[in-house]
Amino acid sequence: MLHLPSLIDATELREIAGLLASAPWTDGRASAGEQAAQAKNNEQLAPDSEAARAAQAIVLRALERSPQFLAAALPKKLFPPRFNRYSGARNQYGAHVDNAVRFTENGVRVRTDLSCTLFLSNPDGYEGGELVIHEGSHTRSAKFAAGDAVLYAGTTVHEVMPVTRGERLASFFWIESMVRSDEQRHLLHDFDMALMGLRETHGDSAGTIALTGTYHNLLRMWADT
Incomplete structure (x- = not known):
């Protein structure tokens, strides 16, 4: 919820x-x-x-x-x-x-x-x-x-x-x-919120750029458009 x-x-x-x-x-x-x-x-x-x-x-x-x-x-x-x-x-x-x-x-x-x-x-x-x-x-x-x-x-x-x-x-x-599984959708949401927090605190860096790529690769893997 x-x-x-x-x-x-x-x-x-x-x-x-x-x-x-x-x-x-x-x-x-x-x-x-x-x-x-x-x-x-x-x-x-x-x-x-x-x-x-x-x-x-x-x-x-x-x-x-x-x-x-x-x-x-x-x-x-x-x-x-x-x-x-x-x-x-x-x-x-x-x-x-x-x-x-x-x-x-x-x-x-x-x-x-x-x-x-x-x-x-x-x-x-x-x-x-x-x-x-x-x-x-x-x-x-x-x-x-x-x-x-x-x-x-x-x-x-x-x-x-x-x-x-x-x-x-x-x-x-x-x-x-787009992501039918509750578990996968929860993971993506948690990932996205954590990544937003990192970017707000530290700005863009090699690490946050890499994590952004990982998020989108997971979304690409799981999404049905």
């Missing part, structure tokens, strides 16, 4: 909030698989609405300019961002596993190597609503500031706890990575 702070800024948050304020919300179960639909109880923005398309564009621009997202996900294909709302009687999403393959509106297949949740509500504006990710016998939870995102493996069992007060708005989407 990787925390991506300030993926979108305050201006973008206000733009999205304005778009969602008068947007057409529908039953969230419409987009869920058979098992997930039994656990899902939220609302979802109609994906073909003008509000959804405008908000999608804002999120996509933010992803393109985020070095941390690009380094961690190594995206090959992206399922277009969608938006959900938890409040009132429609306030939770029980434990489930996402479908292995999602189909975009254009029929493009996206393998769900990674899932991403972008928080659009400040955590003090609602109670509950934690994203809980089950990793074997361990669990991790996320309830981050508005504008922050969390990236996690699409293979995990996860859930959104009941929202008992207020309203939780979020964007969610899936990524098919």
